[in-house]
Amino acid sequence: MSQRFIVTKEHRRFTEFADAVRRGHTIGLCFGPAGVGKTLSARRYTRWDKAHDLLTYWGPRSDSDAKIYAVLAKSRTVLYTPSVLTTPRALKDELDQAIARTNICIEQHITPAGQIAPQTWGWRHGKNYVELIIVDESERLRPTALELLRDRYDRDNIALILIGMPGLEKQFTHYPQFYSRVGFAHQYRPLGKDELLFVLQRHWRALGKTIDPEDFTDAQAIAAIARITRGNFRLLERLFPQIERVLKINELDTITNDVIEAAAGTLVIGTS
Structure with a gap:
């Protein structure tokens, strides 16, 4: 893996x-x-x-x-x-x-x-x-x-x-x-709120960034990811390569709600 x-x-x-x-x-x-x-x-x-x-x-x-x-x-x-x-x-x-x-x-x-x-x-x-x-x-x-x-x-x-x-x-x-x-x-249940944040911290670090739940922009991003993935681990793993791609294409440095929505738009997301 x-x-x-x-x-x-x-x-x-x-x-x-x-x-x-x-x-x-x-x-x-x-x-x-x-x-x-x-x-x-x-x-x-x-x-x-x-x-x-x-x-x-x-x-x-x-x-x-x-x-x-x-x-x-x-x-x-x-x-x-x-x-x-x-x-x-x-x-x-x-x-x-x-x-x-x-x-x-x-x-x-x-x-x-x-x-x-x-x-x-x-x-x-x-x-x-x-x-x-x-x-x-x-x-x-x-x-x-x-x-x-x-x-x-x-x-x-x-x-x-x-x-x-x-x-x-x-x-x-x-x-x-x-x-x-x-x-x-x-x-076997989806990720809960606290665990989702823990996993997101790992992904943020992998992109060379830090996440602060008290920061409004980061809080919006966390909420968007929680809404899109509903704690689904596989969907989360599929989403982050697209987030990285959107950041690079647009020469952005901050993971925002708009970045996440753009990344999610490239995925086929069904209900489970």
């Missing part, structure tokens, strides 16, 4: 939720509007930005991979995002592969060098170290895929989190065998 991750209250709440699901060996549901940060939190929790390439392309090992092994040994979590057309068979195969490769990496971290052959080691052939599976975009799952995940949860004692849009918690009530195993539900 090009932007430095900002630890918000909602991310901390997500981390506490994920830890509770993992410790309790249960199933958790996380739901919230698009763009509030659910996927960012899941990727941060699993350190997936560090591990994704190694686990996906699975090429020759290098000494630098040891850092990724350590990260996976700490998280013991797999992040999986089904495609729109993912079949239950593909879901099973892809999850098996992700878990097997993660186990190999963890084994590499905890076992002295030379005592394991990664080419022959795999899921079902050794100890499982994965304690949690997080499935993003889980509205895409078909009923058979949900049953497959429930069966894996029952058989392998791996905790499970499903992430999706509002209404996810109601959707799964139609599957009593699955829903009866849900231990936690977590609503």
Whole structure:
């Protein structure tokens, strides 16, 4: 990610939720509007930005991979995002592969060098170290895929989190065998007023500026951003490159309400 991750209250709440699901060996549901940060939190929790390439392309090992092994040994979590057309068979195969490769990496971290052959080691052939599976975009799952995940949860004692849009918690009530195993539900909310100001301070600093809520111009700017984004993290991240662009084009130095309105005019902003 090009932007430095900002630890918000909602991310901390997500981390506490994920830890509770993992410790309790249960199933958790996380739901919230698009763009509030659910996927960012899941990727941060699993350190997936560090591990994704190694686990996906699975090429020759290098000494630098040891850092990724350590990260996976700490998280013991797999992040999986089904495609729109993912079949239950593909879901099973892809999850098996992700878990097997993660186990190999963890084994590499905890076992002295030379005592394991990664080419022959795999899921079902050794100890499982994965304690949690997080499935993003889980509205895409078909009923058979949900049953497959429930069966894996029952058989392998791996905790499970499903992430999706509002209404996810109601959707799964139609599957009593699955829903009866849900231990936690977590609503991921947009940024509140104080957190929005905290994030804006980071963005102002990135542009070499300072923000003062007591200053009338800055207060107007804050109010405009709050109204336009409604605390939506993704929309906020999309808005600031346009603010920077408007400042440069017009050779301006101050982020004003007019600058923000001009920047917002270049974006397609829908309701969520």
